[in-house]
Amino acid sequence: MKRTRLHKPPSKEGLVAKEPVTVYCRVRPTPSSSNEGISCIRISPPSHVRLLPPPSALSRKEYQYTFRKVFEESAGQKDVFEEVALPLVQNLLNGRNSLLFTYGVTGSGKTYTMTGTLRDGGIMPRCLDAIFDSIASCQAKRCTFKPDRLNWFEIQPDGIDAEADLYSRIAQNRVKRLEKKNSDPDIAQRVKEEVRQLPVNDDFNYAVFVTYVEIYNNSVFDLLDDIYDENSRIRPPQTKIVREDSNHNMFVHGVNELEVGSTDEAFEAYFYGQKRRRIAQTALNAESSRSHSIFTIRLVHAPLNEQGDGVDPDPKHMIVSQLALVDLAGSERTNRTKNTGMRLKEAGNINNSLLTLRVCLELLRENQNGANKIIPYRDSRLTHLFRNFFDGDGQVSMIICISPVVEECDETMQVLKFAEMAQEVSTSVHTPIRVNLGTPKRRKAIQAYEFEDLLNGEAKENVGLPVPEPLPILFDSLPDLRFFSMEDEDMLSYSKRVIKNGLEELENAQQNLRFDSMLESISNTARRAYKALNDLTEQERLNVLEKEKVASLENKCCQLESQNLNMKRKIEETESQVKRLKHDLILKDSIINRKTRELEKVKDEIPNKMAQAQQKLSQEHEKKLKTERSAWESELKQQKSRMRTARQVLRGAGDASDPKEGNALPSYVTPMRSRIPPSASAESIPNSVARGGNGTGFSGTGVVGARAALFNGGGSTHVFEAPGTGSTNTPRPTSRKMGIAVSNKRHRRSRSAGNDVWLEHRPVHEVPLNTIMQPNLPKRKSVTKLTDAKDVTEKTSKYCLMTQNADSDGDLETRLYKGDVIPTSGGGAQVMFNDVEVLRQYSPSDTSPSRKTPRQIREDLEAACAQSSDANQRKFLSRERRYYEV
Numbered sequence: 001m002k003r004t005r006l007h008k009p010p011s012k013e014g015l016v017a018k019e020p021v022t023v024y025c026r027v028r029p030t031p032s033s034s035n036e037g038i039s040c041i042r043i044s045p046p047s048h049v050r051l052l053p054p055p056s057a058l059s060r061k062e063y064q065y066t067f068r069k070v071f072e073e074s075a076g077q078k079d080v081f082e083e084v085a086l087p088l089v090q091n092l093l094n095g096r097n098s099l100l101f102t103y104g105v106t107g108s109g110k111t112y113t114m115t116g117t118l119r120d121g122g123i124m125p126r127c128l129d130a131i132f133d134s135i136a137s138c139q140a141k142r143c144t145f146k147p148d149r150l151n152w153f154e155i156q157p158d159g160i161d162a163e164a165d166l167y168s169r170i171a172q173n174r175v176k177r178l179e180k181k182n183s184d185p186d187i188a189q190r191v192k193e194e195v196r197q198l199p200v201n202d203d204f205n206y207a208v209f210v211t212y213v214e215i216y217n218n219s220v221f222d223l224l225d226d227i228y229d230e231n232s233r234i235r236p237p238q239t240k241i242v243r244e245d246s247n248h249n250m251f252v253h254g255v256n257e258l259e260v261g262s263t264d265e266a267f268e269a270y271f272y273g274q275k276r277r278r279i280a281q282t283a284l285n286a287e288s289s290r291s292h293s294i295f296t297i298r299l300v301h302a303p304l305n306e307q308g309d310g311v312d313p314d315p316k317h318m319i320v321s322q323l324a325l326v327d328l329a330g331s332e333r334t335n336r337t338k339n340t341g342m343r344l345k346e347a348g349n350i351n352n353s354l355l356t357l358r359v360c361l362e363l364l365r366e367n368q369n370g371a372n373k374i375i376p377y378r379d380s381r382l383t384h385l386f387r388n389f390f391d392g393d394g395q396v397s398m399i400i401c402i403s404p405v406v407e408e409c410d411e412t413m414q415v416l417k418f419a420e421m422a423q424e425v426s427t428s429v430h431t432p433i434r435v436n437l438g439t440p441k442r443r444k445a446i447q448a449y450e451f452e453d454l455l456n457g458e459a460k461e462n463v464g465l466p467v468p469e470p471l472p473i474l475f476d477s478l479p480d481l482r483f484f485s486m487e488d489e490d491m492l493s494y495s496k497r498v499i500k501n502g503l504e505e506l507e508n509a510q511q512n513l514r515f516d517s518m519l520e521s522i523s524n525t526a527r528r529a530y531k532a533l534n535d536l537t538e539q540e541r542l543n544v545l546e547k548e549k550v551a552s553l554e555n556k557c558c559q560l561e562s563q564n565l566n567m568k569r570k571i572e573e574t575e576s577q578v579k580r581l582k583h584d585l586i587l588k589d590s591i592i593n594r595k596t597r598e599l600e601k602v603k604d605e606i607p608n609k610m611a612q613a614q615q616k617l618s619q620e621h622e623k624k625l626k627t628e629r630s631a632w633e634s635e636l637k638q639q640k641s642r643m644r645t646a647r648q649v650l651r652g653a654g655d656a657s658d659p660k661e662g663n664a665l666p667s668y669v670t671p672m673r674s675r676i677p678p679s680a681s682a683e684s685i686p687n688s689v690a691r692g693g694n695g696t697g698f699s700g701t702g703v704v705g706a707r708a709a710l711f712n713g714g715g716s717t718h719v720f721e722a723p724g725t726g727s728t729n730t731p732r733p734t735s736r737k738m739g740i741a742v743s744n745k746r747h748r749r750s751r752s753a754g755n756d757v758w759l760e761h762r763p764v765h766e767v768p769l770n771t772i773m774q775p776n777l778p779k780r781k782s783v784t785k786l787t788d789a790k791d792v793t794e795k796t797s798k799y800c801l802m803t804q805n806a807d808s809d810g811d812l813e814t815r816l817y818k819g820d821v822i823p824t825s826g827g828g829a830q831v832m833f834n835d836v837e838v839l840r841q842y843s844p845s846d847t848s849p850s851r852k853t854p855r856q857i858r859e860d861l862e863a864a865c866a867q868s869s870d871a872n873q874r875k876f877l878s879r880e881r882r883y884y885e886v
């Protein structure tokens with residue numbers, strides 16, 4: 001027995017290509033328990049899936065995701081296998097590593113997709129079928145390769161040796177030692193569907209090894225570990241550690257790696273492990289995986305030796321590739337699963353490890369875009385074990401399993417988002433260089449040689465040259481004297497008798513023999529010999545022709561083969577280009593999707609931001625406006641005071657004839673002035689009225705009833721001329737002035753009733769007016785002094801205060817200050833003055849030149865007022881306009 005020494009795995013030589021993580025999406029059929037007919041998924045074949053949030057969702061926005069391919073609910077296991085896994089099996093046969101995992105919410109069909117059922121197998125059994133069908137003619141003798149338990153293999157070129165055989169027997173026994181239960185799946189019932197046979201290099205011998213581990217609560221367990229200890233007692237599962245081999249590949253240290261010779265053997269191993277896998281019933285899945293399971297198929301192949309009856313013993317020529325099939329446990333939300341206790345702890349661990357996987361992929365993507373972040377592989381056993389794949393040795397594919405159930409819409413969205421992001425990560429795929437031992441197609445050549453030998457042997461037996469007629473057998477009953485003793489007298493006498501009989505017959509034949517018949521026989525034989533010679537010559541000629549034909553055909557074949565090779569190369573190039581373009585497309589699609597989502601998010605935020613900005617702006621404007629207004633008001637106040645001064649100056653000009661007397665009346669009004677009582681002075685007018693008293697009464701000729709409406713709007717007085725009318729319905733600006741008593745306006749009596757009772761407050765020494773027009777106070781109570789509060793509070797709704805005084809020209813000026821009586825909340829009343837009527841009487845006989853006519857006075861005042869208020873108003877308006885334009 002020849003054995004190779006322990007050998008370090010060869011360093012990675014060969015072609016290295018960058019491949020993106022390939023993501024497929026499979027939608028499971030709607031479970032019968034869910035809201036029938038309502039689905040939150042719409043598929044646009046072949047690669048788009050749209051998520052429609054249910055009516056109850058906060059946001060009703062639809063999202064579209066793009067993947068390499070989306071499998072509809074009606075897609076079968078075969079469709080998924082051929083599209084997703086068959087290329088990975090081809091990778092394995094070509095010596096490349098691949099990782100395929102199923103990812104999704106609990107109950108979305110991950111285990112169904114990966115394992116399937118006995119009648120309708122999933123990816124795993126179909127992969128095994130494809131592998132064994134493809135390597136059928138080149139399978140190595142059992143135990144040609146032996147795992148060294150350090151993630152590599154030793155070669156035993158003679159095949160089975162005692163130790164390896166023992167190992168194999170233990171491995172087989174381990175599978176068989178599990179008692180069969182009635183509930184166990186019967187592998188014989190497995191339905192094997194026809195799978196496509198993939199091309200393999202038949203100058204190599206192949207062997208298949210499997211391992212089956214689970215990651216439960218962040219600990220690794222070997223599912224193929226022996227259940228029993230040496231004393232045949234069941235032993236608890238042992239945790240394994242994840243280690244790095246000498247070639248920096250991660251592996252589970254001490255894991256049982258079984259050599260399997262067929263799919264059924266691999267299935268036995270799988271079911272053995274499956275019994276030990278942690279599965280439990282939850283609210284969402286009757287058989288929910290509580291752990292991540294990893295079924296690894298390793299294909300070991302080495303070139304044939306020169307004789308073609310075994311493998312080349314040089315371990316450097318050995319190639320090991322692996323296909324890891326990972327069935328991840330489903331992410332779950334406790335509010336839906338209602339898990340407690342152990343199940344809750346498991347769910348926490350599952351979610352944590354999935355989160356780590358997500359984070360690692362996100363950081364890998366960032367690093368590929370120029371960042372330089374540390375990837376936290378060690379945060380979870382799952383990512384730690386698959387570090388090689390992500391860091392660059394093997395193709396990574398992922399199947400996202402989603403359910404159309406509306407209740408899962410939220411979680412499904414998270415899964416789809418993650419998957420779309422994962423597509424942007426690329427991993428390196430290494431294709432090893434296969435050694436060329438000098439004789440390609442050696443296995444075929446050896447087989448062809450053996451076949452030729454076989455044919456030649458048969459041909460020799462059948463060569464048909466004429467054989468002379470057999471002579472009559474004269475002595476056929478003579479026994480073989482070598483086997484008898486010379487002392488055996490019976491045998492000797494019997495033999496003598498036989499020989500004598502034979503000689504007699506010979507003598508008879510000699511007498512019958514004639515020369516002619518002998519000649520004829522010789523000439524016949526010669527004729528037949530000549531014919532055979534001619535036939536042989538003809539055959540030789542035909543052979544030469546045939547050989548020429550074969551040579552020309554071989555030439556043609558060579559040409560066609562080279563053309564074929566060229567075509568194949570071109571097809572491969574085109575395919576890889578198409579693949580690259582497809583990936584670019586998917587990448588761009590997903591980037592566009594992401595960007596669109598970000599844009600929509602930004603769009604959503606714009607109105608809010610605009611509203612905030614506007615609010616801020618308007619607050620600032622209001623502030624500015626306030627300051628401007630207060631500045632303007634103070635300016636207005638100054639203007640007013642200036643106007644007051646101007647008015648006083650005007651008044652002073654009117655009294656210039658008698659500066660000492662101040663308000664002294666000219667002599668021609670003496671009779672009239674004498675009628676004015678000293679008590680009816682301006683000081684007796686209430687403050688508000690006094691302020692409003694600066695409003696100007698406009699006089700016509702003779703006695704003119706001029707109406708002046710007084711408003712307490714912001715301290716300003718507005719004068720509206722309405723000659724000859726006594727209307728009090730003039731519009732008023734609202735008062736904002738501080739200091740005015742608070743009144744309860746709801747108690748204000750309606751004027752529409754026309755039943756207002758006036759309280760007329762007359763001067764004690766009233767000068768009779770004697771004018772044609774008299775104040776119109778239809779229902780009135782007259783008093784000269786306010787002594788009783790009831791006068792005001794009871795029944796009275798209007799108040800009129802009459803004052804009489806001499807004006808600046810010495811004429812009699814009667815003022816009627818009118819207002820509403822408004823009850824106060826304390827039970828009293830207050831008067832809100834809102835109108836003043838000025839009656840002025842003057843003598844038409846006064847013709848002094850210094851005296852200004854009423855028209856002149858009015859025009860002067862009007863001009864002064866207009867000038868100041870116009871200027872201020874324009875200024876204010878222009879400022880306001882400016883603010884609003886902003």
Ligand SMILES: Nc1ncnc2c1ncn2[C@@H]1O[C@H](COP(=O)(O)OP(=O)(O)OP(=O)(O)O)[C@@H](O)[C@H]1O
Pocket residue numbers: 027028029104105106107108109110111112113285287288289290328329330331401
């Ligand atoms: N495509 C499908 N066609 C038919 N049945 C399906 C399909 N996908 C899932 N199912 C059924 O749905 C149920 C749950 O599926 P499965 O156990 O594979 O979910 P899971 O994602 O592995 O859940 P968990 O993460 O909890 O292990 C099973 O009964 C399975 O047969």
